[in-house]
Amino acid sequence: MNFTEPRLCTISVTTGMLENGDGHYRKSYRDLDGLYADRAAFESILADRADDIAYEVTSYTPGGKTSDMILGVTRMAPGKVGREYFLTRGHIHANGDRPEIYQTLSGRGIMQMESPDGEVRLVEMGPQQVCYVPPFWIHRSVNIGDEDLVMFFSYPADSGQDYSIIARSGGMRVRIMDDGKGGWVAEDNTAWRNRSPEDVRAILENAGVAA
Numbered sequence: 001m002n003f004t005e006p007r008l009c010t011i012s013v014t015t016g017m018l019e020n021g022d023g024h025y026r027k028s029y030r031d032l033d034g035l036y037a038d039r040a041a042f043e044s045i046l047a048d049r050a051d052d053i054a055y056e057v058t059s060y061t062p063g064g065k066t067s068d069m070i071l072g073v074t075r076m077a078p079g080k081v082g083r084e085y086f087l088t089r090g091h092i093h094a095n096g097d098r099p100e101i102y103q104t105l106s107g108r109g110i111m112q113m114e115s116p117d118g119e120v121r122l123v124e125m126g127p128q129q130v131c132y133v134p135p136f137w138i139h140r141s142v143n144i145g146d147e148d149l150v151m152f153f154s155y156p157a158d159s160g161q162d163y164s165i166i167a168r169s170g171g172m173r174v175r176i177m178d179d180g181k182g183g184w185v186a187e188d189n190t191a192w193r194n195r196s197p198e199d200v201r202a203i204l205e206n207a208g209v210a211a
């Protein structure tokens, strides 16, 4: 029997990268078009740093099965588009019943979660705090600090990412905004529309769960 070889990876908290992984992708500000509320503020970021890295993900994928755990690191730059803090695109796992674990290594962030039927959970996280993202929750990270947000993550390798679920509902239900006092406040996203009971049922049934 050919057992999978163990793998040692090193996390560089200062560069926000996993070393000795096998995956790396970057998202520039240009790639994040349409996510933020303040169109004019976003355009002005595009005007002078469209190709700068907004966030990047380095990872190791040992295989493709449920029992193979992907692990990696996300590094997200600090900043705001108007009053809205920088964020990752966000997704639900294409196999919706797959969970994820996130550990903040440096910086301050919010794990923004939304259930298929529109419940919102906001988990503020600092260094060495771990958030368990349960099956079926749409999730994205938001950098509410003034330095890089560096997070370790792990999830089953056959989870997959479905980004369309957020696009179809006009974004996530709330936006994480500067409260003007150095903190944050969650404000309703006026473009958001809830998923229908049929949509919710389809997400559950796709994972073999009775609605």
Ligand SMILES: O=P(O)(O)OC[C@H]1O[C@H](O)[C@H](O)[C@@H](O)[C@@H]1O
Binding pocket: 057, 073, 074, 088, 089, 090, 091, 100, 140, 153, 154, 155, 161
């Ligand atoms: O996939 P995004 O929504 O762009 O988020 C960026 C990354 O965030 C987390 O670290 C996830 O575990 C990654 O799978 C994801 O790629």
Ligand SMILES: [Fe+2]
Binding pocket: 091, 093, 100, 139, 155
């Ligand atoms: Fe995920």
